[in-house]
Amino acid sequence: MAEQQQVTIPVITKKDEMRAFSRKQKLAGKTVAFVPTMGYLHEGHLSLIEAAKSHADVVVASIYVNPTQFSANEDFDVYPRNPDSDRLQLQAAGCAAVFEPEGSLYHQVPGAGDGSNVVGRESGHPDSHETWVTVERLQQGLCGVSRPHFFRGVATVVTKLFHIVEPDVAVFGQKDYQQWRLITRMVRDLDFPISIIGMPICRENDGLAMSSRNARLSPESRANALSISQAMAWAQQAVAQRQATSAAAIAAEVRQRITAAGGEVDYVQLRDADNLHEVADAAAQATLLAVAAWFPAKDRGTVRLIDNMVLGQLPS
Ligand code: PAF
Secondary structure, X not given: OOOOOOOOOOEEOOHHHHHHHHHHHHHOOOOEEEEEEOOOOOHHHXXXXXXXXXXXXXXEEEEOOOHHHOEOOOOOOOOOOOHHHHHHHXXXXXXXXXXXXXXXXXXXXXXXXXXXXXXXXXXXXXXOEOOOOXXXXXXXXXXXXXXXXXXXXXXXXXXXXXXXXXXXXXXXXXXXXXXXXXXXXXXXXXXXOOEEXXXXXXXXXXXXXXXXXXXXXXXXXXXXXXXXXXXXXXXXXXXXOOOOOEHHHHHHHHHHHHHHOOOEEEEEEEEEOOOOXXXXXXXXXXXXXXXXXXXXXXXXXXXXXXXXXEEOOOOO
């Protein structure tokens, strides 16, 4: 019988202990890389840990399903969680510690914000907060339209995590492309002494972008969701061969293909891959093709999947 693995990786739950851990590494002359996650780890996350190892001496990951980036009607309660498996995977991947903050990192002060997101339910907490970090332009459009709380929740909590972990380098996946650009911008604008590394999307063999949320797809939805990567591959080829370069025409075709497969499209957009400005001609610059669509879940409701492809050269 296979021996059951033991969790030996330090699991740090207190903010001051996390900070002390990082400072100790630095006093010993080591650099620290940080990989923030919401857990339920897959190969995509492990590729971020691998990249982190190549950029610093010590890697710290965090597992925290951040309530502030979910609206009240979103999937916070059913977001998949498996901390035991996550810890073992991080340990095997060579992480030095995992930060799993106890309780919530943010309690919305009564009367602040619009009260419609998850933290609003915790208003009245003695340790309440009213400061948000907003990246004004980059948080608009794409995912910011159907998820208006999302990016300020991400930016605020990532800021807190950066202050707690004090990394030299932080690694983000490019599946959340807008998030990666926004964090890169935030770090530049607010003078965080942290290098941000963006890592390419990891895909299943058939092309589906890896995501913790894939676990919630019904088998039929799992098959139909392939329409996203297939439609994007069509677009990539069409632009490379100059068969289609009008952003509007490409977006319409990609939308149609996903809809035909039973997906409910949130958006299909083509943007400048660096600054996310809207573009008219997909061949005129490195162009991000970004997609978000809902597919039926196996339990209840729907699963919102995002994916993207860069047509041309990636920004650094
Ligand atoms: O990409 C994610 O998993 C989350 O948005 C992050 C960066 C961990 C912040 O909660």
